[in-house]
Amino acid sequence: MSSGSIPPGSVVKDPGFPTKQENYLTNSKGILSWMFTLDHKRIGVMYLVGVSLAFLFAGILALLIRYHLMEPDGKLFKGANANNMYNQLFTLHGAVMVFLFIIPSIPAALGNFLVPVMLGAKDVAFPRLNLASFYLWCAGAIFFVAALFGTGLDTGWTFYTPYSTTTDTSVIAATMGAFILGFSSIFTGLNFIVTINTMRPPGMTWFRMPLFLWATYATSIIQVLATPVLGITLLLLIAERTLHIGIFDPEFNGDPVTYQHFFWFYSHPAVYIMILPAFGIISDLIAVHSHKRIFGYRFIAYSSIAIALLGFLVWGHHMFTAGMSPMTTIIFSALTFTVSVPSAIKVFNWLATMYKGSISLTTPMCFALAFIFLFTIGGLTGLHLGTLATDMHLHDTYFVVAHFHYVMVGGTLVAFLGGVFHWWPKMFGKMYSEAGGRLSSLIIFIGFNLTFLPQFVLGSRGMPRRYATYDPEFAYLHQMSTYGAMLLGIGLLTALVVLLHSLFRGKDAPANPWGAATLEWQCTSPPPFYNFERAPVVGDPYDFSKIEWDSENERYVTVEPERETVPEEKPAIQPAH
Amino acid sequence: MFANAMNLLGDLTEDYAFFPEKASTFAQDNDWLFMFITWTSVLFFVPIAGCLVWFSFKYGKPKGGKAESDVSHNTPLELAWSILPSFVLVGMFVLGAKAYLDQRSVPDGANEIGIQAFKWGWTVDYGGGVYHPELHILKDEPVKLSMRSSDVIHSLYIPAFRAKKDIVPGRYNYMWFKPTVASEKVSDEELAKALKETKDLGEEWNFDERQFTPDGYRFYDLYCTEYCGTNHSEMQTVVVVHETLEDLNAWIKKYSARPDGTTPAEYGALLYDRRGCKSCHSIDGTKMVGPSFQNLYGRQEAMVTGESFLADENYIRESILYPKAKVVAGYQPVMPSYKGQLSDDDIYSIVEWMKSISSNAAGGAEEAAKTEE
Secondary structure (H helix, E strand, O other), X not given: OOOOOOOOOEEEEOXXXXXXXXXXXXXXXXXXXXXXXXXXXXXXXXXHHHHHHHHHHHHHHHHHHHHHOOOOOOOOOOOOOHHHHHHHHHHHHHHHHHHHHHHHHHHHHHHHHHXXXXXXXXXXXXXXXXXXXXXXHHHHHHHHHHHHHOOXXXXXXXXXXXXXXXXXXXXXXXXXXXXXXXXXXXXXXXXXXXXXXXXXXXXXXXXXXXXXXXXXXXXXXXXXXXXXXXXXXXXXHHHHHHHOOOOOOHHHOOOHHHHHHHHHHHHHHHHHHHHHHHHHHHHHHHXXXXXXXXXXHHHHHHHHHHHHHHHHHOHHHHHOOOOOOHHHHHHHHHHHHHOHHHHHHHHHHHHHHHOOOXXXXXXXXXXXXXXXXXXXHHHHHHHHXXXXXXXXXXXXXXXXXXXXXXXXXXXXXXXXXHHHHHHHHXXXXXXXXXXXXXXXXXXXXXXXXXXXXXXXXXXXXXXXXXXXXXXHHHHHHHHHHHHHHHHHHHHHHHHHHHXXXXXXXXXXXXXXXXXXXXXXXXXXXXOEOOOOOOOOOOOOOOOOOOEEEEOOOOEEEXXXXXXXXXXXXXXOOOOOO | OHHHHHHHHHHOXXXXXXXXXXXXXXXXXXXXXXXXXXXXXHHHHHHHHHHHHHHHHHOEOOOOOOOOOOOOOOHHHHHHHHHHHHHHHHHHXXXXXXXXXXXXXXXXXXXXXXXXXXXXXXXXXXXXXXXXXXEEXXXXXXXXXXXXXXXXXXXXXXXXXXXXXXXXXXXXXXXXXXXXXOOOEOOHHHHHHHHHHXXXXXXXXXXXXXXXXXXXXXXXXXXXXXXXXXXXXXXXXXXXXXXOHHHHHHHHHHOOOOOOOOOHXXXXXXXXXXXXXXXXXXXXXXXXXOOOOXXXXXXXXXXXXXXXXXXXXXXXXXXXXXXXXOOEOOOOOOOOOOOOOOOHHHXXXXXXXXXXXXXXXXXXXXXHHHHXX
């Protein structure tokens, strides 16, 4: 069959390719047309470039950290200032990764591009607020860089008092940066809540939304509710440092543990700001590349909301050893276990979706499989930390470092990469090399495991975290981890090369290269600046029965049986009105 | 690296592959619980990973292939896999919480030892004016550590005991444990050889290389696990478990005061080594966290306030007891107070020793010149 499996006698629906005037990337020219754009797609692309640069920077810092830890006495930095240099290095790595990369990565970069298109809308509810949030992100980023080239920040990304109120490094510049970034995050969240609530097209009920939108919605709720607490906490920290108001610093009758409560009341929900959008991406990726209806849509959607709510109740597990009363500690342990259930539900549902599907091992699918593998390890090792007795041994060791990297890198970063590879043809209208993409996912998978599996063992053997130098018995596990980090770096570089190469040499992407049924694939690749001429007809986002492979043009198309207009003949008499 | 990786795999069945030595009553329960959770996780993980791979191959189809099923949900199945694992979770929670309560309930009659944590070292208070950075305790006797910090948050962690607790300034935190394995003592010849080598090289005692203390005991590591600034990773000391009370008492007596026949200056040098001074103050003129002690005595020091003081006996005494009263220009007020931790004779000894390394002091000049040669 020359035309794939398209049944004869059916009508093929495909929007074709955009013209240069329609394409949102080329419809207006010049730097100003980007800087002052209100188009959510262009803002999404600018975010993508921004967070990628932040990731590149913080990733290089991570490699320097690992290189330093090649030897027990430290390989990179020597001499009297070595420990200070290392402390500044890991602080910047953590702060930049958390505030500039992981939190904005999926919601701001992919979310901005996708939310309106998935809704069949022309833009988000408040386009100007959207641009403002991008510039706030830039301003926050500049403050962080200022902290770097100022005196260097050495508090760890958590800014724990009283260390942060007494160190002579630029805590205030860095916290101002985080404060501004918080507003960027709130603006984005607010925008998405309003957009999803008010701009769904006719026919798209809550339970006919793509699961990525459910995840984005849950994330936005956390962003709007939790981020103000971080803002208040950081302002109080600045006030404590400059005015000695006596709330966090014991020297002025404050209590350092109060700071930890405040800080984690934001930062634990923030963990779910980081992972929930990843769940959304994976739900869509697994269904699309298995060409099968997502299994248990409602359970997945409700579990996102459950995680968002339960995520507010577990912050105390960061302070199991800090000196809370045993009763409080036990309650937080119990609540912590409850949050593991909704995450487990999602993993089972994804597997059930793959069962009896028609799986294409494309690059995005390879990343999605890697995600399930790595996230499951990350989630299960959380049990060791939620269990109180074992946490007494593992708290603040490398076990914790490995655990949250499995969730944040193996989870969020891998899902982000999967999402970028999945929507890349839509964003830039180019197909990348599949072989190259799959190779990069394999290298990243192996490199990641080699980096962080040894760290679990380091932790259970008793290696404390944030150590610039360490006892020689830990040396070869650290070395394995460093080799893994280098491999991981190579894998990420491969992914970048594959994507950039496609921009110049890639084939033009069809409107629907993967066979997805959500709305963003019904406009051209890349979408026209107005997204849709008129609001599209909303179908089931996971009904793949009408999508067929057109092998002649290497694209998926929506087919409909040929319809006859009834009555066939024109009536002889015109109606009166 | 390959050989190391193979070694690691070969060691997997051994106990030490995952844990340090089990040396307290907590270790047995904790490690059992750890392995219980790990094996339960494996029980869940292997089928998940297996399905992942199996489905990818079994249901892999060329483009355009259709799914074999269009099931949208199965509520009983989904409820089952939501609720059934919860029983396992409840089990973990209960076992963990019970063991935790045990770790937080200090048994009656536990020996109480005071710990002071500071940037970046430890002071253990043995009572009767005896202070030492090493923690020495008795086998099979429960010990309660009553801990305070004079600057930022620290955390006391002894991996071999599976015990950890943060030390928060402005409050006392406590922890307890009961060591079950006594530290061995190395032979006198080996100790003498190591002491001589260290002296000949003019180095500090290297715990990592020797793997025993300067008194000849094998030891367990004690780490700070809450990030506390520049030398966080060097804020380590050792725990020695004595077999008998006589042995422990003999050790304490050895450090109780300036022994007869030791000059104050010699003893001051020991205190400099032992009580944490050296982590911030050099004796060769290098600027560290605090001012160097070289030629400090008898010098005019400029303060952050703009005033200037002569560094005499009283100035040094005040700086040890009330470090924030006078802060030298170019430094931060970060030194913890040693009030109540150094006896009068200790302070006298330190002052005498500082005179001996200063060219500004009457008797110290020749000595300083001697060291420069």
